[in-house]
Every structure is written in structure tokens, then in C-alpha cells.
Amino acid sequence: MSGTVTEEDLGTRIEEALRHRFSERSAAAEKYGAEFVGLWRAAAQHALGGKLVRPRLLIDLLQSLSPSPLSERETACAIDVAAHVELLHFAFLLHDDVIDGDLTRRRGPNLIGALVAAHADTHVEPALHWARSSAILLGDMLLSSAVLGFARADVSADARERLLSLLEQTIFETVAGEHADVALSDGVIAPDLRTILATSTYKTATYSFVLPLRAAAVLAGSSPAAEEQLSEIGRHLGLAYQLQDDLLSVFGDPGQHGKDAYSDLREGKETAIIAYARMTAHWESIEVHFGRSELTVSEGSEARDRLRACGAESFVLGLIHEHLDAVSTALAAAESDGTLPAAAAQTIRAHASRVEGRRR
């Protein structure tokens, strides 16, 4: 039996591992009543069917770091760790949506929105409370599942401690980033560019890019030096990804990226685009539209045009290129000093080029 995972069946195996996990939890939930089973079923619906960017990055890199094809046992372990990275992602999304008061994600209702809709017969306040409380509790279970998954990885004791310590740092830093993001939105700290870039790095890059890259290095038995290099690469790549996301929300085609047009502007999200615009003379004419929940599409277009005119779009595009250049430089260095094999550098380059060309 060959243990090599091909591109086409990789997604299927990760998806299967997640599906198995959710159906096993739904079955265990039966003891506790229909509402709890309903929560797990809703969780499965909302957590499955994604692009699996994080687990794919982990496994792609692991394959290219390993000198020989992975055994079936190594593959199964990697799929399992990767699936738990996805559960962590979903746990963070849930608590993020509770904190931000969001009811939608990618134009459809998110889990909270779906639970509210399912209790449309009751009053709005209890239905919202019920839905948000459910999301807090589900997030708690998925977060603890992710840690348990790492703790049970079928690896040596040393590798397990490396994985646990990586996960511990990841959760700490992601929460620090989310906490800073809340501080920004509640006006507790000032929205300067440096703070916003650090917040994006901590909140998104750390768990979405650094974690999969370093976990792959641990599973491949790579050196701590390689892990260190991958941290730096992941931070740059993740920040470029988040900046691209910010650009798409304001300047992208909603028909392609699938979010509500101008939702970031409507919510008053403090992004690098806004931080730059605040420093220009155009800000006064943009500020009137910023954070207005009733922003119309034509007002949004006007704000977008002004954000373009003030130079915010090209500034952020420049930042993205800087960070992707930093990825290239770090990869070239790691390749030339032998910290990373050529195949691994190539895998990361392929993922980086997807960040740059991303339209959704």
C-alpha cells in the first residue's frame, strides 16, 4: 500500500477526518438532548466545505520536507494534526463572530445567524443570546479538541512536546492579536499603522501560516533552525494574506470574493488601508462613511474611490509586495544555507503566488 498522498485525495482525506470527528461528537451528544445534537450538526455544516488552506499548507510542506514518501502511519498522523489545525481555525472564527456581533460569513448566515434563524419564532433577544452562547460553548469544545488532538499525535515524546509548545504559543499570540483587535474597535488603543500590522500578524498570520508551517517541520523532524526560518516566512506570508483580504473587501469584486460589498467600511474595521488614509488630507471625506452601519453601495463606492485617490490602495499593495519579497528572500537564504530543501522552498513559493493572485 502506498502512503503517498496525492493532491486530489488530500482534501478528501482531511475532509473525511473532520466529518468523522463531527459525526462521532454528534453521536456522543445524543445523551444530552436534541438541542446539543443540533448544535453539533450545525457545527459540521458550517465547518465542512471550506478551502482547507491551513491543513493543505501543512501537508504540502511536510511532503516536500520529507526525503522519502510518507508512510501510511505518518500520513494518518499528519492528516489528523492538520484536521485539528482546521478545528482550531473554526473555534477562533466562532469566538471572533461572537465578539464582532457578526451573523454572516461569505454572504450566507454563519453558525450564529443560522441558530438565530432556527429560533425565529421566539423573540429576537433570547434567540440572539441562545445563538451566541451556543457559539461560545461550541468554540470551547473545538478549542479543547484541537489541543487534545495535538496532545495525542502519534509521534515521539520530543516531537509531541514541540507540537504542544508550538500550539501553546500560537493560541497565546492569536488571542493577544484578537484582544488588540477588540481594543482597536472599542477605541481602547490608537489605530496607528504599526499597531494594526502587528495585530494582523498576531491574529491571523500566527495560526494560519506559522502554525501549519512549523507543525510540518516538527512532523518532518526538521531542525529548530528550520522551524525558526519558517516562523519568519509564515509571518510575512500571513501578513500579505491578511492585507490582500483587506484590499479585497474594499477594492475587490464582491461577485468574486463573496463577502458583502464594503462590509469592512460599514463595520469600521481598523485596517492598514484606513490607517494610511487617516494620515492623508482625504481622511475627512472618508471618515463620514467609515463605521456607518447604514452605508449604501453608492456611498461605499465613493469611499472606495477616495481611498484609492488618497494612495491607500497602492500603499497597501506595496506592503504586500514587500512582505512577499521578504518571503522570497528568506526562502532563498534557507535554501542556500541548507536549512530548507529546494522542494520545500518551491512548495511555499507556490502557496505565496496564490496569495498574490487571490481574488476571493
Place this chain on the structure above:
Amino acid sequence: MSGTVTEEDLGTRIEEALRHRFSERSAAAEKYGAEFVGLWRAAAQHALGGKLVRPRLLIDLLQSLSPSPLSERETACAIDVAAHVELLHFAFLLHDDVIDGDLTRRRGPNLIGALVAAHADTHVEPALHWARSSAILLGDMLLSSAVLGFARADVSADARERLLSLLEQTIFETVAGEHADVALSDGVIAPDLRTILATSTYKTATYSFVLPLRAAAVLAGSSPAAEEQLSEIGRHLGLAYQLQDDLLSVFGDPGQHGKDAYSDLREGKETAIIAYARMTAHWESIEVHFGRSELTVSEGSEARDRLRACGAESFVLGLIHEHLDAVSTALAAAESDGTLPAAAAQTIRAHASRVEGRRR
């Protein structure tokens, strides 16, 4: 060097372990700014100084289960696991307070209330949002710390898997109980007595009593049969504890128990007392006071008198005795068939007698 832990230094060592954990996290938080450090400092203030009921139960039982005094290494490991049980407790309290919208605990501000007060200069809504979001995020970190703590316990691989599986079940069941509690308060499920007793068991007994008892059994190397017996004992003991708590809130002396007088009535908390009262002819005269946030002390006293007159107090007292009797019966059986040593049974009896005599 003697490794035996005496009653007087036990609390100190658990408290020290927790204090160490919080100061280490506060130091790590510095990289992420003053607000994040502030969150960790507030966490330490609110998490420390408790009665440490759960960790003490764990270590008391472990000592009496072990045929010989614990070595320093075993003691250190037990203190560490016990401290993580306390962190889990604090994580659950934080998310519980967010869900219930509580700003106080034992008459003082809870962590959320303290964070709101610290931002009294800003508007109420952002201050509340900031405080609640902070509590969600801190709870996430403490929850993951608890799982990491169990995963790193200095025990054999088998014992570690037993601990992890115990913790996994505990979190799942506690969250199921909390979810049912929210369903009760939002009117999603009916508040019948059977549902309320099951909810209390899942939400409180499982992590506060079953977890420490079974964790002690795992650390002592006791048989799975002993763990099973301790589960049953913990469920009865924990339910008796919760019912006693419910009685104190309505019938106890606020000067002693330290909570706001009649806070359960004011919040409309669905307890066994209320479930019983609903089935009596007195309910109509009690219902007018139930769940009224502006309930005065004299109205509270009136409701209390009616709850006494309808027989709810003696009914719940009877339930407490039944569950404590069930503890005694299970202990006697476990002692006579050799599942538990006499010293262990004695330790649990001592903890049970404290539940019965509890006034705060």
C-alpha cells in the same frame, strides 16, 4: 526530603503553582502591550484567593488512595494537575459570566465588572463589549492551558491518556450542561425537574467533583472499577453541592453566603426549588416575583416565604439528603468490596459532610 503534603501547606502549594503560572503568563504578555498584560494581572487577582475546593479534593483523595506517602515528584505532578483543574474552573466561570451577563460574583465585581469599571471614562456599551470580549479570550487561554497541563502531566503514557480522555469527557459534558442551562434560561427547553437535575449534574458535578475524584484515581494508579465508583459518587456529591447552593441563594443568610440576596430569583434562574414550586398551587403568587430584575428585598422575602410554604425548601433538602445517602451507600459498597481503601472513603465522607453543613 519528605514529599508528604500536610493540610496546611497544601493550599499554599496549589496557590503558589497558580501564582507562578499567572506571573509567567503576565511576563509573556508584555510583548503584546499594556492591555494584554492588564488582562493577565486582572486574571490573577480574580482567580487567586479562592477556597480551592476542587484541587484540595483531588489531592486529599490521592493521598488517601496511595498506600505510601507520595514522593516529591508525585506530589509536584499532583499539585500541577490540581492547579490545572482550578484553571479549568476559572475558564468555565468566565464564559458562564459572559453568557449570564453577570458583572458580580460574591458581592464584588467579577473580572468583567472590574474591566468595565476600569474603562468607566468611555461609553457603557464599548466598555461592556471590551470587558466581555476580554473574558471570552481569557477563558479560551485558560481552557487551553488546562488541557495542555493535563497533556504534560509527568505520568506514564497510559495514565496520560486516561487523564486526557477524562478531561475530554468532562469538558464535553460540562459544556452540554451549560448549553442546556442556556436553553432553560432562553425558554428553548421546558424547565421540568428532571431536566434541571440533569443539567446541574452535567454543568457542575462533572467538573467540580467527578473530575478531581477520577483524576486522583488515575494518579494513584487505581483500577478502572474504582474510577467508575468515584464517578457515581462524584455525581451525587456534586448534585448535593449544587442543590445546597440553590437553597443558600433563596433561604440562606446573605451575610454568610456573600451573594446578593435573592439573586437567583431576580435572574429567574431555573432551579430544582422553582421546578418544584411550579407544580404547586402557590406558583401563581411566586411567579409574579420570578425573574424580575427590580425585585426588592421585601418582595424577595415574600417569595422566599411562599417557596417555603409550598414545600419547595423541604423537598430540595430531602433531595440533598437522598444524594448524600447515595454517596454513603456507594462508599460503603466500595469499601466492603475492596474497590476503595478505607482511608479514601473517609476522605470523601469528610468532604461530603462539609457540603451538608455549608452556609456559604
